[in-house]
Amino acid sequence: MKNHNSKDANENLKLDIPTHFAPAGRKSIKDLDDDVIQIATNTFINGLMTIANGLFAVLNDKRQIVALNDSFLAYIGIKDSGQLLGLRLGESVACIHSCEMPGGCGSSNYCSTCGAAVSIITAMETKQPQERTCALTIEKDNQNIDLYFNIRSCPLVVHGNQYILLFLQDISIQQYRACLDRSFFHDINNILTALVGKSELISLRNQPSEEKLKELHNIVIRIAEEIAIQNSLQNSLDVSYKPMYTEVKANSILSEVEQLFKDHPLAAHRTLEVNYVPDEIEIITDFHLASRIVINMVTNAFEATPEGGKVTLSIELNQNSISFCVWNDGAIPKDIAHRIFQRNFSTKGNIGRGFGTYSMKLFGEQVLGGTVQFESTEDKGTTFRFTHIAQ
Structure with a gap:
């Protein structure tokens, strides 16, 4: 799978990246680092990291992950959160459609019917919390696995910058x-x-x-x-x-x-x-x-x-x-x-x-x-x- 993390960010800023749904551009490495630091030093979000029930992540205004809790890391099977910072949700869980377009998660033909993408984009546009269910297929051990999530996207402004608090519950079973x-x-x-x-x-x-x-x-x-x-x-x-x-x-x-x-x-x-x-x-x-x-x-x-x-x-x-x-x-x-x-x-x-x-x-x-x-x-x-x- 193509990696869409911060090392691709400068390239993505310069190009008019094609997309079938959500904007595909990403932040520069410096701006992404600023987001990560700003969220890491926010006491309110640090508290949510501890008490959030289930999977929890924070996205910047380009839908990139800038923070996530231990439950999210354990779910994916990764110990170092640095491997996921700068990625989008679909890329972090290895959605099979997240690498179909150069812009990554949110830019393929399939993304307009993705509950997660719709929830995040709508929350950003309306400035109101949005809840959706999300059906996605991930690739794991060379096999496709169907997952089903309940997703809640809550917009938050910190020092003039827009973020999304993302709460996920796996209801696949x-x-x-x-x-x-x-x-x-x-x-x-x-x-x-x-x-x-x-x-x-x-x-x-x-x-x-x-x-x-x-x-x-x-x-x-x-x-x-x-x-x-x-x-x-x-x-x-x-x-x-x-x-x-x-x-x-x-x-x-x-x-x-x-x-x-x-x-x-x-x-x-x-x-x-x-x-x-x-x-x-x-x-x-x-x-x-x-x-x-x-x-x-x-x-x-x-x-x-x-x-x-x-x-x-x-x-x-x-x-x-x-x-x-x-x-x-x-x-x-x-x-x-x-x-x-x-x-x-x-x-x-x-x-x-x-x-x-x-x-x-x-x-x-x-x-x-x-x-x-x-x-x-x-x-x-x-x-x-x-x-x-x-x-």
Whole structure:
């Protein structure tokens, strides 16, 4: 990761640094040192350093760290605060987007949707405290890790200079639990809605067909499997669910999805077009998880499709893999597309939101070893792909 601390400051003062969101310029080494000394000798801030509950840092008017407490250092795993002075928040925690632009944290395409950046900038502009939640992905030990913070930015003027008191609380575990719960209840509600729709049709018939009874039986089994997965995941903070691999016909997954959305309210006044492949096409996978991923893709597509519209479910056959593809005519806004697979990101502010697309990627990639991707443009619409290795 590029280092954006004080040694780059003089260069940043001279250049018109490009940015997609917040101003990218930094203070000179001398001015930064003056900020550090001014804050270090302030008795009020020294008191906050001691009593602040959780992570605490002080930023100058260029959003650079000029002081931070021991809890912050311990959280990052650094003993010498000098290594972080002059950095911005995202750079200090190794946010994966903090090195995408020369201006560092706050200047990338992703930063306009970052709760921390918005909180800090808004507090500076309004001169009022601002509180936001911040979903970010950091790089640690060559792995990407999702974190979720509650952030409060409080403006403060010291001897005519503007600073931001930054209070952070890591609520990643609470968010993880909330995401699991919300994903579970979303999926269960989706299945129960299908169950109600089919049972209502059966109740109108004197003699329900064997086919309809079998559909009901399959839905009940799916509910039981959803509960088993939820119990497994709630018992740990990692993906501990062990897939049940069997030989599965690709068409059986398409059929499972098609049957679920028959008589489903989401499919009312909308069309689900399913394009089957030759019946001999098989993969080794966990049938329930694979179909769950595709069901979520179709659910998202239906939710984004107006009445009278169409959703297409198909399979692409590749040399060493097959892809389950779900298309709808709408386009995903760019600010949402940037973070659509991030566990903690949502266009809505509630904790536990934004897990639907993340869970597709979680199960599709970390559990089943495939890939989940999407393409979205105004002229071609949106296609989600779950690609599974052909074994």
